[in-house]
Amino acid sequence: METVVEIIDRIEGVLRRHLNRVPPGERQVIEREVIGLLQMARGALPRELHQATRLLHEAETTLARAREDARRIVLDAQAHARSLAESQEGGPPSARGSALVDEARREAERVRRGADEYAVQVLQRLEADVNRVLAAIRRGQEVLRAPGAPGKRPE
Numbered sequence: 223m224e225t226v227v228e229i230i231d232r233i234e235g236v237l238r239r240h241l242n243r244v245p246p247g248e249r250q251v252i253e254r255e256v257i258g259l260l261q262m263a264r265g266a267l268p269r270e271l272h273q274a275t276r277l278l279h280e281a282e283t284t285l286a287r288a289r290e291d292a293r294r295i296v297l298d299a300q301a302h303a304r305s306l307a308e309s310q311e312g313g314p315p316s317a318r319g320s321a322l323v324d325e326a327r328r329e330a331e332r333v334r335r336g337a338d339e340y341a342v343q344v345l346q347r348l349e350a351d352v353n354r355v356l357a358a359i360r361r362g363q364e365v366l367r368a369p370g371a372p373g374k375r376p377e
Contacts, residue, residue: 299326
């Protein structure tokens with residue numbers, strides 16, 4: 223699911239990619255007005271939303287990196303265990319090789335747990351930020367619905 227900031231960025235990207243098809247005079251109007259409005263919309267978003275988006279991307283990146291590290295640890299340990307087993311001239315895998323694989327699996331699981339715990343913390347901060355943004359939106363809606371609100375038309 224895309225964030226509001228990402229959607230605004232995509233809209234701006236589409237406009238910029240297609241500006242070369244617009245006559246020069248109209249292009250300036252689009253750049254000045256439409257892209258200006260998109261930049262204003264981006265700037266009007268609560269600071270917490272920008273922080274939440276950044277935290278979410280950071281959590282996703284960290285989790286992916288930790289999972290890749292855990293996978294690599296297990297693969298390295300398995301390769302090392304195979305190497306030890308082969309060095310015993312076709313005999314059964316050594317206890318040391320099995321112990322290394324077990325140790326690598328434990329380390330990989332520890333890395334995964336750490337990444338998951340970090341992701342939970344980031345998501346909790348993100349949830350708190352989103353709740354603050356949602357509360358601000360609701361307060362703004364209440365103000366706009368109130369009798370005599372600026373810009374409210376008499377019914």
